Amino acid sequence: MTEQIIELIEKYNKIIIHRHERPDPDAYGSQAGLGEIIRQSFPDKKVLLAGEEEMSLNYLARLDDFSDKEYDGALVIVCDTANEERISDQRYSLGEVVVKIDHHPNREPYGDYMWVDPSASSTSEMIYELYVAGKERGFQLNREAARLLYAGIVGDTGRFLFPSSTNRTFEAARELVKYDFDRASLYDSMYQVPLKIARLKGHLLQQMEPRTSGAAVFRLSKSLLAEYGVTSEETHSFVGIAGDIQEVIAWVFFIEEDDVIRVRLRSKGPVINELASRYNGGGHPMASGAKVYTWNEADLLVKELDRVCEDYLAYSNIEQ
Ligand SMILES: [Mn+2]
Known part of the structure; x- marks a missing residue:
């Protein structure tokens, strides 16, 4: 060719x-x-x-x-x-x-x-x-x-x-x-990232609650973004934030915009693009995007992410 x-x-x-x-x-x-x-x-x-x-x-x-x-x-x-x-x-x-x-x-x-x-x-x-x-x-x-x-x-x-x-x-x-x-x-x-981004990343990691499923959730509300002076677009550069944390196998970013909450899903094993497709999105098996419109809907997505992670862990235990 x-x-x-x-x-x-x-x-x-x-x-x-x-x-x-x-x-x-x-x-x-x-x-x-x-x-x-x-x-x-x-x-x-x-x-x-x-x-x-x-x-x-x-x-x-x-x-x-x-x-x-x-x-x-x-x-x-x-x-x-x-x-x-x-x-x-x-x-x-x-x-x-x-x-x-x-x-x-x-x-x-x-x-x-x-x-x-x-x-x-x-x-x-x-x-x-x-x-x-x-x-x-x-x-x-x-x-x-x-x-x-x-x-x-x-x-x-x-x-x-x-x-x-x-x-x-x-x-x-x-x-x-x-x-x-x-x-x-x-x-x-x-x-290199501006200090405001480094500080926001610090905040997110500090606040991250580990879940038993191995999922992690990052909620970037409009007020949080405003507090750090970071735009929705700028959050793209640190979606990988949880990639090297041992306790995390998949994670989700919720980024609140004017009329939508943008969802970014990342994974180190569980397939997450099917979940994304149920929430107005899609993408690769380990990196997908979606959209929700309320924080309630975001909570539902988190529950489903927990289940995807639990299934993955149960399956990999059987495999071993
Ligand atoms: Mn390329």
């Missing part, structure tokens, strides 16, 4: 690269990293980065603002996006040819060409491999591309912690760090 994608990149003079909504470092890293590789390798080609900018990721790259007519005769490449609905900037379909490059399970195929590899840690890792495959044909990597792809890999592997990190991942990282970019400042941009 990489062969065909390389040929398409060689053939088209205008290439527009997209990624998913609510981007993360891998979305930006793969999108802008690929853009940088193409610009470096083919200076005469026009490369545009599409999608809504996410201010908190400005340190990685800035995106382009352009009119619909740029899509005439363009090659469109969509990075890191499992389904069409999530593509940031729906004009992607205006291109002449659409290519999907992704590492999520291919449940909703789209595009004229697809390169999907769920065994890759990140789409950035795949873009690195695309560069390797194209090297003999003139593909070049520069320092900026290396920085972007490295950021994507670090982001999606939880700093090489998740089991998705394989020898391919370390091979890519090993090559990328040969380029002289500032890793320390990249890590600062990715992981």
Whole structure:
């Protein structure tokens, strides 16, 4: 598949690269990293980065603002996006040819060409491999591309912690760090948090009541968020808060907004996406989102989460 994608990149003079909504470092890293590789390798080609900018990721790259007519005769490449609905900037379909490059399970195929590899840690890792495959044909990597792809890999592997990190991942990282970019400042941009967030996290952990089921509950009411000066969007950066607590096997965040209480579910074993789907949501087996509308409804969800955790524990006891 990489062969065909390389040929398409060689053939088209205008290439527009997209990624998913609510981007993360891998979305930006793969999108802008690929853009940088193409610009470096083919200076005469026009490369545009599409999608809504996410201010908190400005340190990685800035995106382009352009009119619909740029899509005439363009090659469109969509990075890191499992389904069409999530593509940031729906004009992607205006291109002449659409290519999907992704590492999520291919449940909703789209595009004229697809390169999907769920065994890759990140789409950035795949873009690195695309560069390797194209090297003999003139593909070049520069320092900026290396920085972007490295950021994507670090982001999606939880700093090489998740089991998705394989020898391919370390091979890519090993090559990328040969380029002289500032890793320390990249890590600062990715992981430093303002004091108000650190304080709110401290508060949440202090208040957390361990439940016998192994579930944990974090209630972020509007007044609590206001007290710490933290917005609902900012809470996304610390949903993983209970991941390394021994007594917790699954947890839920309730984030109160004006007309909804947003629910974020995370798990270290029990499958929680079926529960999420019963509350206007869904997602991955270990990471899902949902919505409730009252704190009573939130309590019902907690009861169901307890049951999911208890069933999981009972089952794993039998297994042993
Ligand atoms: Mn990704």
